[in-house]
Amino acid sequence: MTSTRDLDSEASEYQDDANTSFENELILNWYPKRILNRIEKGKSILELGIGHGYTPLWFNEASSRHVVIDGSKAVIDQFKKKNPSYGGDIVFSYFEEFETEDPFDYIVMGFVLEHVDDPHIVLNRFKKFLKPDGRLYVAVPNGKSLNRRLGLAMGMIDDIYSLNQNDLALGHKRQYCLDTLRLDIEAAGLEVTHTEGIYLKPFPLHILQNIESPEQNFQALMEVGIDFPELCVALLLEAKTK
DSSP: OOOOOGGGGGGGGGGSSSHHHHHHHHHHHHHHHHHTTTTTSSEEEEEEOTTSSSSHHHHHHSSSEEEEEESSHHHHHHHHHOOOTOOSSEEEEGGGOOSSOOOEEEEEEOOOTSSSSSSSHHHHHHHEEEEEEEEEEEEEBTTTHHHHHHHTTTTTSOOOOOOOOHHHHHOOOOOOOOOEEEEEEEEHHHHEEEEEEEEEOOOHHHHTTSSSSHHHHHHHHHHTTTTTTTGGHHHHHHHEEE
């Protein structure tokens, strides 16, 4: 299946001055470290999407072979310009069209499944590119996060799974929660082996940034959130083939 989306049209939201840049930087420099704590260094890693450009640097440094796929030429060019010494391989391709004859030890889908036309196609396709003992890592925004639950109770959103203006600007097509993400992964013939949360957010960002010792506060919110995925801003799941 070929995607008809113009991914370059969403590239502006992946600039450093985008509205969501602070929390993006926080999350995108956190979850790679969580994955790296669980994998064997010096193995091969296939990553879907360059995104804001933080994660490829983490995964390339830890792997013997790092390949990242992206369907936006603008995002690729932006990343190369900013990171001329990056040593991994970048493949310009839609996820639905990517092919490889060399399986990988680990595959990372970091904030990808909320964007694609059909997550089932992507999960089933890339499952074939895992080595028999390999692991898949999936991170997505959580539609049932504490801050969204509060927004629903306060009448700020009308449905827990609704997409807001920021979601639409980023090209999001769906909201996940822990249950729906697990269902999609298991429907692809994968077994979930680990689950954790990313960033427990009890108050709006401008309040959190103005509380005393904000750096320590944000670190604490990331650490506490690990054990409460159903309430966190984002979810991180590990899976293997059955």
